Amino acid sequence: MMALMLCILAIAAGAAIAIQAAMNAQLGVLLNSAMFATGVAFLTSLTLVTAVLVFTSKSYPSVGVITNVPWYLWLAGVFSAFGVSCFYYLIPKMGLGSMMSFALSGQIVVAMLASHLGWFNLPVKALDGSRLLGTALLIGGVILVNWDSRSGY
Template sequence: MSTLHWASLLLLAAFAGAVVPFQSAINVNLGRGLGHPLWATLASLMVSILVLLPIMLAMRLPLPSMAFIGKAPLWMWAGGAFGVCFISLALVLLPKLGASGFMALALAGQVVASLVLDHFGWFGLEERLITLPRLAGAMLLIGGVVLIQFGAMPAKSLAAAG
């Protein structure tokens, strides 16, 4: 893989992570306006479908195999449930923890869970053992979470103190 291709993949992955706090903050406001976070979760997922379907039609993607759909294990369909879990928890927790606090904690959870998934090669992933450097990286990230969450003081508190 060329260096340019590798760098493009890294930038795209960073972009994928960068859009999440925007999505969460926007959905918090949508949930307030709609009267409950779950309405915002539903609206977010419906907009996802409305955006994705025209793209799929423009790409002329073939229909999936009905044989696969009928025999796929149930765990393969859990991604949507995890998406609902993340969106809904973001709507509830982001206003309480702040965008940086929530995202830091969510990222720490993602990294720890990812280390476990990689280590055991679950769900068809290639095994990548938890090594000392990888564990140290996770611990540094968790240390960063502590600094981000507990080093933050709401601007209102700073104004009152000054």
């Protein structure tokens, strides 16, 4: 039952990302700046997360814990800013479905590689025939989702 709930939550998270990406892409169009829309999205997120932390957290990490975090983990926000700003820039040009299908492909390929190699202390899940077949089918699906029967891909 718990596994099903986690799957439903993951699907809801994906849906939330698609909705917010479409909304913020439109914001970027109306403001004539995908980067400004990215800034608004991160400022809103920061405000909400800060409020939740202030009102719900009973303890915070100590300075010792914070200083023991590997330096490169503090750079995750760079990838977030790049990815989110690309979404807001590309959605008005490609459409939401196309952008999300290509983005999902990139996410899955990198996630499988990260899991195979155990990056960031992830549980190791070796690439095998079924995972490689799934990746090939995913890429085929992206081609079909984006296929324009009038002009080809």
